[in-house]
Amino acid sequence: MKRTVSIYATLLILFSFYAYACSASRRSDSPKSQTSYAMGSLVTQTVYGGDGQTLENAMKAIVALDDEISYRNDMSVIAELNENANARLSAKALELITQSQKLSRETDGKYDITVLSLVLLWGFDTDSPSLPDDNDIRSALLKTGYEKITINDDIVTLAGGAAVDLSAAGKGEACEVAVNEYKKAGITGGIVTVGGSVGVYGTKNGEKFTVGVRDPFDASSLLGTLLLTDIYISTSGSYEKKFSSGGTEYHHLLDTDTGYPVENGLISVTVICNDGGLSDMLASAFFCVGKEKALTLIGEYSAEAIFVTTDKHIYITGGLADCFDSSYGFTVISP
Amino acid sequence: MKTKLIKKADIIAAAVIIAAGLAAFLFLRGGEGRMAVVEYNGKTVKTIDLSEVEKEYTFTVNGDLDVEITVTPEGIRFSHSECRDKLCIKFGLLSQRGDMAACVPAKVSIRITGGTGGTVDGITG
Known part of the structure; x- marks a missing residue:
């Protein structure tokens, strides 16, 4: 009998180690990572239960999207539209322009994809942006305005010298095309970052993903973290692209009424929603309209947001209360 | 008996x-040790076991632009770059698993693997 007890004890020990070894093995389920560059940004991917081919396919999808919607690519439908003021668009470009125009109407044009002529004037697409002449800003403003875009089925027409730029949606949309590849591959989980946009799909060894939100006041620190799955996260901030001239700092998020950088007390806006391109568009739109107006739109898009003000206050919407963690104080707000 | x-x-x-x-x-x-993986255009150019670093040193990576990287027993950081915005330098010291910084114009990135702490899978902003 006692002999039997010792055998059972031995078997129990054996089973315990076997169970631990299995769980340890599952915890370290060899994630595969890749670093690449597209859309003028760093692209990072980590997949769980996938292989190198999954990473390659996602990267190809991102590059294909960039080729399709970047105004910088002469072969893209957007370059064709800007060149001829008229083009038959691909389904993806049409979807993004339609969504953008709706958001422009809702923000009284504060979010506007025809802001390109202003962006080019300031040189924010180059290595050397500079303060333009006031008259040139006024001339560029005449070429902006979402009402200059006419959509007729899949034909889009631009009036008054307008040109469109889908950069405000591109990186978020890129995360979504990558996640679509993860879904196709049937992997258990994956995370993709394209510049400041992030897509999280599934789980990593049964756990949600932790997404850090960069501190707009200190690039080496995090403002906090979000524990998320199956969602997209994008951030727009005035700290990203900026330059100084005559002792004044100028950032790249331009006010379509004045032609100068938006000044509304915000330094960054992070948006979380279940559509990649939209998360990116909403981050820009919310930054440009300010916190109060943004809160009136958030319900319609089933989005959540983090607003950080220039005087270092953090506001998060109610849906994030359980998944946002920060060592800083923050206020939970309801739309 | x-x-x-x-x-x-x-x-x-x-x-x-x-x-x-x-x-x-x-x-x-x-893989308990903290490893710094330095990549140019997604290809590993250097792997450094940070637990074996005894004193500070620097090295240069000839990416699309030249960048200088400083390694200390505490971690690793971009210390000089020919890029315009110097954002890579502002990322500061990378020391925990999952920490990452890149100089996009140079296409040079650094990430920390292994070690303990640091549970961030990706960063927005």
């Missing part, structure tokens, strides 16, 4: 099983 509760053979068997279990545990845990 009284039968012993646990025979010598049982002790040896249990010891062997525990040793095997421990070996499996250590093997599966693996």
Whole structure:
């Protein structure tokens, strides 16, 4: 009998180690990572239960999207539209322009994809942006305005010298095309970052993903973290692209009424929603309209947001209360 | 003669099983050291075991632009770059698993793997 007890004890020990070894093995389920560059940004991917081919396919999808919607690519439908003021668009470009125009109407044009002529004037697409002449800003403003875009089925027409730029949606949309590849591959989980946009799909060894939100006041620190799955996260901030001239700092998020950088007390806006391109568009739109107006739109898009003000206050919407963690104080707000 | 509760053979068997279990545990845990992986355009150019760094040194990576990287026992950072915005330098010291910084114009990135702490999977902003 006692002999039997010792055998059972031995078997129990054996089973315990076997169970631990299995769980340890599952915890370290060899994630595969890749670093690449597209859309003028760093692209990072980590997949769980996938292989190198999954990473390659996602990267190809991102590059294909960039080729399709970047105004910088002469072969893209957007370059064709800007060149001829008229083009038959691909389904993806049409979807993004339609969504953008709706958001422009809702923000009284504060979010506007025809802001390109202003962006080019300031040189924010180059290595050397500079303060333009006031008259040139006024001339560029005449070429902006979402009402200059006419959509007729899949034909889009631009009036008054307008040109469109889908950069405000591109990186978020890129995360979504990558996640679509993860879904196709049937992997258990994956995370993709394209510049400041992030897509999280599934789980990593049964756990949600932790997404850090960069501190707009200190690039080496995090403002906090979000524990998320199956969602997209994008951030727009005035700290990203900026330059100084005559002792004044100028950032790249331009006010379509004045032609100068938006000044509304915000330094960054992070948006979380279940559509990649939209998360990116909403981050820009919310930054440009300010916190109060943004809160009136958030319900319609089933989005959540983090607003950080220039005087270092953090506001998060109610849906994030359980998944946002920060060592800083923050206020939970309801739309 | 009284039968012993646990025979010598049982002790040896249990010891062997525990040793095997421990070996499996250590093997599966693996990669405990903090490694800094430096990449140019997604290809690894240098891997540094940060636990073996005793004193500060720098090296240059000839990416699309030249960047200088400084390694210390505490971590690794971009210390000089020919890029315009110097954002890579502003990322500061990378020391925990999952920390990452890149100089996009140079297409040079650094990430920390292994080690403890640091649970961030990706960063927005």
